[in-house]
Amino acid sequence: MLFGLGISTLGDFIYLVAINILVLNLTGSAAAVAGLWMIGPIASLVTKFWSGSMIDRLNIRRIMIGTDLIRAALVAIIPFFDSIWPIYVCLFFLSISKAFFEPAAITYITHVVPGNDRKQFNSFRSLITSSAFLIGPAISGALLLLTSVHISIWMNAFSFVVSAILVYLLPNVHTDADQAVHKFSLNMMKSDWEEVFRYSQRHLYIVKVYFIAQFFMILALGMDAQEVVFTQEVLYLSETDYGLLISLTGVGSILGAATVSLLSKKLSIKALMISGYLLVAVGYLIYAFSVSFWTVAMGFMVLGFFNSFSGTGFMTFYQNNVPVKMMGRISSIYGIFQSVLQIIFIFLIGFTGDIIPVRYSIIGASTLMLLVSFWQIKLVLKPSKSGYFREEQELKSTS
Numbered sequence: 001m002l003f004g005l006g007i008s009t010l011g012d013f014i015y016l017v018a019i020n021i022l023v024l025n026l027t028g029s030a031a032a033v034a035g036l037w038m039i040g041p042i043a044s045l046v047t048k049f050w051s052g053s054m055i056d057r058l059n060i061r062r063i064m065i066g067t068d069l070i071r072a073a074l075v076a077i078i079p080f081f082d083s084i085w086p087i088y089v090c091l092f093f094l095s096i097s098k099a100f101f102e103p104a105a106i107t108y109i110t111h112v113v114p115g116n117d118r119k120q121f122n123s124f125r126s127l128i129t130s131s132a133f134l135i136g137p138a139i140s141g142a143l144l145l146l147t148s149v150h151i152s153i154w155m156n157a158f159s160f161v162v163s164a165i166l167v168y169l170l171p172n173v174h175t176d177a178d179q180a181v182h183k184f185s186l187n188m189m190k191s192d193w194e195e196v197f198r199y200s201q202r203h204l205y206i207v208k209v210y211f212i213a214q215f216f217m218i219l220a221l222g223m224d225a226q227e228v229v230f231t232q233e234v235l236y237l238s239e240t241d242y243g244l245l246i247s248l249t250g251v252g253s254i255l256g257a258a259t260v261s262l263l264s265k266k267l268s269i270k271a272l273m274i275s276g277y278l279l280v281a282v283g284y285l286i287y288a289f290s291v292s293f294w295t296v297a298m299g300f301m302v303l304g305f306f307n308s309f310s311g312t313g314f315m316t317f318y319q320n321n322v323p324v325k326m327m328g329r330i331s332s333i334y335g336i337f338q339s340v341l342q343i344i345f346i347f348l349i350g351f352t353g354d355i356i357p358v359r360y361s362i363i364g365a366s367t368l369m370l371l372v373s374f375w376q377i378k379l380v381l382k383p384s385k386s387g388y389f390r391e392e393q394e395l396k397s398t399s
Contacts, residue, residue, distance in 0.1 A: 001109065002121070004166030006128035013136020014143070015075065019091075019151035021144065023196065027084050028263050038087060043095030044339040048332040051099050053192045055328030060104045060111075061172050068164035069099040076157035079150040103331035110319045110327060111173040116391065119272075119316045120264040123344050126308040127257035134250030181200025196333050199326060205385055212376045213314045214338045216277060219369045220303075222345040223284060223362055231296065234359050242291055248297050252304025260308050269313050269320075269389045276310025277373040279303075280365070288359070288366040321388055 023033050055063060074090045074097070081087050088268065113121045115376065143152045200207045225335070231237045283303025290296035322330055 001112070001168060002124055002128060002172075004163040005032040005105070006132065007159045007166070008163040009129055010132040010136050011156035013132050014152050014159075015136065015156035017137050017140035018144070018149045018156075019078070019290050020081070020098065022149045022153065023087065025149070026082070026087075032084055035088065036091065038343075039091045040095045040098075041343050043092050044099050045336060047096045047099040048336045048339070050189050051327035052103060052332030053189050055100065055104050055107065055332065056192075056325060060108045060173070060328075061167060061170065063100055063104040064108060064167045065164045067097040067104070068160045068167065071097045071101075072157045072160035072164070075153060075160065079153050083356060094377075099332070099335075103328045103335075105323060106315075106319070106331060107327045108170075108173065110324045112171065115320060118319050119269065119391070120261065120311060122312045122315045122319075123257060123260040123264045123308065126312050127254065127261050130250065130253035130257045130304075130308065133253060134247065137246075149341075192329050196326070196329050199323075199330070203321075205379070206386065209314075209317065209376070209379055210334060211337075212372060212379065213277075213310075214334070215341065216280075216310075216369060216372050216376065218338065218342050218345050219365055219372065220280070220284065222341060222348070223287075223365050223369075226358060226362060230362055234357075235290065235292070235296060237293055237296075244245035245293075245297055245300050249300040249304040252301040253307060257308040257312075260304075260312050264312070267309075269316050269391060270380055272309045272313030273317065274377050276306050276308075276313055277376050279306035280310055281370040283375040284366040284369055288362040306349075317389065320390070324338045 019036065020033055022246050023036060026032075074094050078090050079085055081090075099210055109121065110118075140152050143155070228242060237245075260272065280303045283299045283301075283306065286299030286302060287296050288299075290299055380389075
């Protein structure tokens with residue numbers, strides 16, 4: 001499972017560099033490249049209204065295999081187009097497939113990984129993702145020098161095929177799902193929304209922790225969208241310096257994920273979430289107030305290192321407390337609100353950056369992030385809620 005996810009993630013990062021270059025070479029338009037980044041959230045909004053209902057009712061292993069093969073086919077045909085619009089259409093359907101694959105993968109992992117081992121599994125997955133973040137663009141750069149942008153894209157297609165084969169070799173899981181597709185209807189979707197709403201009312205604490213974690217991530221994404229502007233127009237760093245900063249962030253992420261992997265049995269879910277959210281926020285504050293390459297590098301290293309702490313802690317909390325039979329619907333429906341907030345906040349930071357200096361926008365966002373981290377820590381430390389952080393036994397979500 002880890003190897004399959006790792007191969008496809010590595011392919012994603014190789015592809016990420018290649019597709020931007022392909023579109024820029026094809027159109028010569030920065031706006032066309034920017035359009036690539038809007039397709040994903042738009043596809044998520046269109047898809048997540050109904051995808052969770054299908055994920056919870058179909059065989060999740062088949063969903064993962066099917067979406068991997070669909071993504072492989074879509075990516076493989078992209079180099080054959082000489083117009084931007086067919087590429088956009090492929091990317092739209094790629095995003096739809098991803099909107100199915102990710103909730104299905106979380107549900108599958110929750111089924112097959114025992115409660116006591118989830119924290120360590122999530123830390124290993126974080127380590128693989130961090131490594132792919134650093135190694136993928138480097139491989140893509142080497143491929144572009146030695147071969148062509150088309151080869152880089154086809155390597156991503158091949159990675160999805162390998163991932164599908166590895167998932168096929170994994171065991172099937174018995175669920176209450178596997179219902180016929182023809183049963184899908186608007187009434188069923190409405191019923192699912194109502195069920196998720198009732199669940200949210202009954203488990204308000206889980207919902208609060210979930211949405212604070214997502215809002216924290218949205219703040220980070222909003223600031224990340226202004227990284228290039230901040231480093232070049234405020235700190236006057238070169239493109240080479242910026243590339244080095246991204247590499248240092250990747251190194252920090254790998255070191256952090258490796259630390260969590262080694263100490264996962266000793267670090268509690270509470271300890272991971274508290275240290276992770278607080279110190280990621282501190283890393284962004286250092287970045288916001290930085291005055292040189294080395295101060296911003298320190299901030300990037302800190303936030304990269306502790307991002308694995310918060311991510312592993314939160315994902316384990318989520319898997320241990322959300323009923324596995326509803327996980328697809330909850331992930332998808334909550335994801336709608338996350339996508340809306342993400343689009344709004346990226347536009348908001350970009351808009352305020354045109355009115356006030358970018359540094360002030362980043363300082364404001366990073367200060368808000370620190371306050372959000374305090375709010376999350378306060379929730380995690382509530383004595384009456386300690387049962388949500390049990391690790392000694394498998395919890396109800398695996399039953």
